[in-house]
Amino acid sequence: MTPVHLSARRRSGLSFLAVVGAGLAILFGAPHLVGTYGLVQLTLFAAVAIFALSQGFVWGFAGIMSFGQAAFLGLGAYAYAVAAIDMGDSTVPVLISVAVPMLFAAALGYFMFYGRISDAYIGVITLTVSVILFQLTNATSGSQYHIGQAELGGFNGMPSVPPINVPGMPDDQLDQTGIWYVAMGSLVVVYAFLRALLASRFGRVVVAIRENETRAQLIGYDPRLYKLLSFTVSAGIAGLAGCIYVNWGGFISPTVFALSMSAQVIIFVLVGGLGTLLGPILGAVLIQGLINAAGGQSAVDPNLGLGIILVAFVLLIPQGLLPTARALLARAGSRKEPARAAAETARPLAAQPLAPETRR
Amino acid sequence: MDLTGLVAFNVVTGIATLFLITIGLGVIYGMMRIINLAHGEFMMLGAYTAVTAVDHGVNIWVALLVLPPLVVGLIGLAVERTVIRFLYGRMMDTMLATWGISLGLIGLVTTLFGNVVKAVPTPVGSFEIGRYGASLFNLVLIGTALVAIVALLGLLRFTKFGLVLRATMQNARMAAALGVSPGTIYMATFALGSALAGLAGGVLAPISGVSPDMGAAYIARAFITVLGGGPAIVTGTGLASGLFGFIDELVSFQTSPVIGDVALLCAAVLLIRVLPQGITGRFLRRSL
Numbered sequence: 001m002t003p004v005h006l007s008a009r010r011r012s013g014l015s016f017l018a019v020v021g022a023g024l025a026i027l028f029g030a031p032h033l034v035g036t037y038g039l040v041q042l043t044l045f046a047a048v049a050i051f052a053l054s055q056g057f058v059w060g061f062a063g064i065m066s067f068g069q070a071a072f073l074g075l076g077a078y079a080y081a082v083a084a085i086d087m088g089d090s091t092v093p094v095l096i097s098v099a100v101p102m103l104f105a106a107a108l109g110y111f112m113f114y115g116r117i118s119d120a121y122i123g124v125i126t127l128t129v130s131v132i133l134f135q136l137t138n139a140t141s142g143s144q145y146h147i148g149q150a151e152l153g154g155f156n157g158m159p160s161v162p163p164i165n166v167p168g169m170p171d172d173q174l175d176q177t178g179i180w181y182v183a184m185g186s187l188v189v190v191y192a193f194l195r196a197l198l199a200s201r202f203g204r205v206v207v208a209i210r211e212n213e214t215r216a217q218l219i220g221y222d223p224r225l226y227k228l229l230s231f232t233v234s235a236g237i238a239g240l241a242g243c244i245y246v247n248w249g250g251f252i253s254p255t256v257f258a259l260s261m262s263a264q265v266i267i268f269v270l271v272g273g274l275g276t277l278l279g280p281i282l283g284a285v286l287i288q289g290l291i292n293a294a295g296g297q298s299a300v301d302p303n304l305g306l307g308i309i310l311v312a313f314v315l316l317i318p319q320g321l322l323p324t325a326r327a328l329l330a331r332a333g334s335r336k337e338p339a340r341a342a343a344e345t346a347r348p349l350a351a352q353p354l355a356p357e358t359r360r
Numbered sequence: 361m362d363l364t365g366l367v368a369f370n371v372v373t374g375i376a377t378l379f380l381i382t383i384g385l386g387v388i389y390g391m392m393r394i395i396n397l398a399h400g401e402f403m404m405l406g407a408y409t410a411v412t413a414v415d416h417g418v419n420i421w422v423a424l425l426v427l428p429p430l431v432v433g434l435i436g437l438a439v440e441r442t443v444i445r446f447l448y449g450r451m452m453d454t455m456l457a458t459w460g461i462s463l464g465l466i467g468l469v470t471t472l473f474g475n476v477v478k479a480v481p482t483p484v485g486s487f488e489i490g491r492y493g494a495s496l497f498n499l500v501l502i503g504t505a506l507v508a509i510v511a512l513l514g515l516l517r518f519t520k521f522g523l524v525l526r527a528t529m530q531n532a533r534m535a536a537a538l539g540v541s542p543g544t545i546y547m548a549t550f551a552l553g554s555a556l557a558g559l560a561g562g563v564l565a566p567i568s569g570v571s572p573d574m575g576a577a578y579i580a581r582a583f584i585t586v587l588g589g590g591p592a593i594v595t596g597t598g599l600a601s602g603l604f605g606f607i608d609e610l611v612s613f614q615t616s617p618v619i620g621d622v623a624l625l626c627a628a629v630l631l632i633r634v635l636p637q638g639i640t641g642r643f644l645r646r647s648l
Contacts, residue, residue, distance in 0.1 A: 065452060067459075108629070115633040118396050120451055124583045124628070127397075131580040132625050139618040259576055263463055270456065301471045301572075311443060314457045316448025 016195050019278055023188040028183070031177050034064035039180045039290070043248045046183035049191050049284040051241035052268040056280030058196055058234035059269060061203070063210030064227055065123035068130030069238055070261035072101035076239025077246045077256050078137070081161040088170040090162065093112035097243035099237045105235030107331075109228040116224070127262065157253025161246050166188060174247075183244045187281070190237055194277055197233070206230050260303065264291070267306060270313050273320030362490025369489060373498040374612075375605030376505035380563065381578045382585040382597050383508060384556030389586055390593035391529050391549040394444070394454045398462040398530060399582060400575020402554050406432045406561025407570040408469060420483045425504065429555040436554020440547050443479025446548065462575070469572040492623040497566060500615050504563050508556065516648045522618045525549065526648075580621060581608070584628040590638020595647035599639050604628070 030042055054128045055069045079100035083093035108129060112122050141154020152158065164182055166172040174182065197203045209216045218224055246252050255261065264287065272283025287309070294302040317324055385399045388514045396402075406428035413423035439461060484496040516522040525545060528535040532542040561577075568574060585604055589596030607627050612620030635642050 065455075111629045113635045116637045117632050117636045120393075120455065121587055121636075122630065123452075123455055124587060128583050128625060128628075131576060132621050134576075135580070135618050135621060139616065176618055199552070243648045252609070253541045259595055260463070263459055266456065266459070277577070301467035301475075303463045303544065304467025304471060307462070310460030310463060311457050312460075313452050314460065315443065315446060 012199075014074070016192075020188060020192055021193065021267050023118055024056055027181065027184040027188060031180065036176050040176055040248070043176070043180050043183045043244070045285050045288055046180075046187045046270070047241050047248055048265075048288050049242040049281045050183075050187050050244065051238055051265050052272070052280035052284035053187075053190055053194060053277060054234045054237035055265045056269045056272070056274070057237070058230055058279075059266075060273075060275040061133065061198060061210065062206050062227060062234070064231055065119050066126045066231065066234065067123040068126035068128070068262050069234070069265050070259075071126065071130035071133050072105060072235040072238035073242040073245065073254075073261065073265075074130070074133060074137070074254070074256035075104055075235075076099040076242030077252045078158075078242075079239065080243040080246050081158050081252045082147045082150040084162045085150040085158075088162075089168065089171070090164045091167040094164065094240075094243055098239045101235040101239035101242075105232045106228065107208060109231040113224040113227045127259070130257055130262055131259060131319035134254050134259070137254040137257060153253075155254055157251060157255075159251050159297075161250055161252060163247050163250060179244075179247050183248070186240060186244060190240070191277060191281070194237075198277075202229075212299070229264075260306075263306065263310070264288075267310050267313075269320075270318075271309065271321055273322035273324075276320070276322050279320050279322035283320070286321075361493055365489045365607075366492045366494060369494055369498065370613065371606055371609040373501055374609035375601050376498075376502040377564070378581060378585055378605040379471070379505045379597060379601040380501065380508065380560040382582045382589075382601060383512070383594075384552030384553045384558075384560060385582050386553075386589060386593050386597040387512075387556060388550055388553035390555075390596070391525065391589060392448075393451060394458070394550075395451075395583075396553065396557075397455055397459040397579075398439070398465060399557050400577075400579035401462045401465040401577060402432050402448055402575075403559035403561035403564070404469065404570075404572065404575045405465065407480075407565040407568075407574060408473065408478075408561075408567040409558065410480055410562040411570050414480050420481070424480070424483070424562045424565065428558040428565075430558075432558025432561070433551045433555030436557075437547065437551040439554070440550040444550060445543065445547070466572050466575075473572065475572060477571045479569065480565040482566040495567075496619075501563060501567075505558070508559070508595060509598060513648060516594070521548075523646060574622070581624060584617050584624055588628055588631055588638055590635075590640035590642075592640035592644065592647045595605065595644055596638060596640040599644075603639070 026042075031039060034042065051069070051073055054072070055066070058064050058066045058069070076097040080093050080097035083096045084090050087093055108125075112125060117125070137152065139153045140152040141156060142149055145152045145154070150158065163173050163179060165174060190260075198207070205216065205221050206226050208219075209221065209226055213223050242256065245256065265284075268283040268287055269280045270283070271287055272281065273279025287306075289307070291302055294305060313320070384402065385396055388394055388396045388399075398496065408425050409428045409431045413427050414420060418427065443461065444454060444456050447457055482495070482497050484500065486493045486495050488494070514522075516526060524535065524540050525548075527538075528540060528542050528545045533544075536542050543604070564578075568577070585597060585600045588600035588604060589598075590600075604624050604627065608620045608624050611623040632638075640647060
């Protein structure tokens with residue numbers, strides 16, 4: 001598939017086209033192949049895959065240990081639910097579900113990045129924020145907690161959130177197939193957006209800062225600003241995932257803020273491959289599939305399995321499945337064609353815009 | 361006047377509680393630069409130890425104050441030997457691994473004990489502050505916290521073990537060159553931090569429901585306090601507990617405990633903007 005004479009740039013372009021093509025094939029093929037039930041399942045997979053992309057970008061490329069990504073998922077979900085109930089038409093609420101987490105991330109990020117706190121502290125603070133948002137939404141039961149007509153409902157959550165409608169026509173609500181098109185279409189768009197962002201000047205500076213913050217700063221870039229912007233962008237993507245998540249179930253509860261939600265998305269990215277974009281998507285589909293399969297039984301709590309997977313990957317396969325598979329393929333290829341292997345190793349690492357990231 | 365007395369008593373209790381739930385995390389972070397995300401679950405295991413011991417007819421004081429630190433200390437030792445020791449120097453990986461352990465422990469305890477809230481009886485009654493009743497058990501909390509502070513300071517300052525511990529903390533390679541095994545010291549430190557988490561879980565079991573996910577209720581406050589405290593383990597944790605406990609209790613008294621936690625978070629975010637290294641990163645640097 002990848003002849004040796006192709007430049008890194010051509011290869012990157014080809015892999016981009018392949019992934020987007022596969023995404024579009026799934027987008028338009030799935031409604032013909034699976035029934036409505038299958039489509040609803042797939043919609044959930046698309047939502048968690050977008051969520052995984054937000055984590056994969058901020059952690060794998062910007063090098064920011066955001067351990068409370070569920071905070072932005074939940075803010076997006078609640079923002080959409082509240083706005084959709086109050087406004088009727090869903091077009092503005094979708095925008096709000098992206099904007100609210102971005103504003104929140106910008107405010108939080110200002111204190112974190114401009115305070116120049118260490119990576120570990122960033123992990124701890126983001127995680128703490130999501131825990132506190134969980135406790136806060138849990139405590140909003142009772143009719144006195146409402147925004148407009150939307151009651152927040154505490155730990156019971158908000159039932160019957162109106163789904164997305166055709167823009168401008170509040171009565172023309174999308175059915176399950178329509179929501180699938182929105183969900184999977186969003187996934188393809190977000191993937192393409194992140195690939196374009198990482199190929200841009202901005203993306204290259206972000207990766208440069210991840211690789212060596214001091215050096216990037218000496219060249220004249222302000223790491224604080226770039227980190228803040230990356231953090232904010234990823235929060236917006238997580239908010240979009242939250243919006244689709246609400247549309248999938250028509251229901252939202254404080255569990256979107258729960259620690260297990262943040263842990264799951266970390267596992268998606270780690271299993272799929274840190275420092276890739278396709279990896280988090282594949283990891284999300286794989287692990288969410290396992291969670292769904294485990295939901296059928298009640299003998300063992302699924303958290304036990306998730307915990308074991310997380311520890312096992314950290315200890316044994318810290319680079320994740322996709323980079324491991326690529327390395328294995330490259331090694332198998334090099335046995336057949338020693339010349340190509342020489343070319344592979346001769347290529348400078350910097351020429352690969354999406355090179356597997358070095359872990360910090 | 362009576363009300364002032366009651367509020368003051370509650371503030372002191374809040375500070376003591378905060379110190380107890382934080383010190384185990386603080387010992388491990390201060391010594392090893394490892395943020396133990398399973399800290400809340402170690403507390404949960406301490407609480408379950410207390411519940412199980414009381415159910416089997418063990419004396420309530422032994423069940424609350426003696427068994428939890430022993431049991432959880434041993435569990436911490438096992439965790440360090442099987443997982444953590446392979447990850448020294450890889451800060452992010454230790455956080456991820458301890459997060460995995462946290463999830464695994466929640467899953468294991470849910471599988472074994474069921475997702476129900478258990479309770480431990482409070483061993484002592486109440487007393488009067490003027491017209492208000494206050495729980496005597498709060499005095500037990502305050503006493504436990506004071507004993508923990510004194511014991512830790514004594515351990516660090518006056519024993520051979522404490523000296524070696526501090527030396528390893530300052531310069532592990534130099535300590536190793538002088539014949540100390542840093543691996544053994546880290547193992548002991550992790551077990552000590554785990555035991556302190558177990559103690560906190562045990563002593564808090566009577567006043568909080570004991571359930572598999574109870575750890576999440578405490579870790580937010582514990583993390584904030586460790587961040588606020590900075591590098592000095594006992595002094596930092598103590599000062600940050602004092603500051604944050606004061607804020608938490610006063611805001612909780614005016615509104616609700618959840619808003620108290622939010623106020624804590626806001627205070628901590630503002631604090632790290634001014635003092636990114638925590639309180640003892642700027643003041644009292646030479647303290648323990």
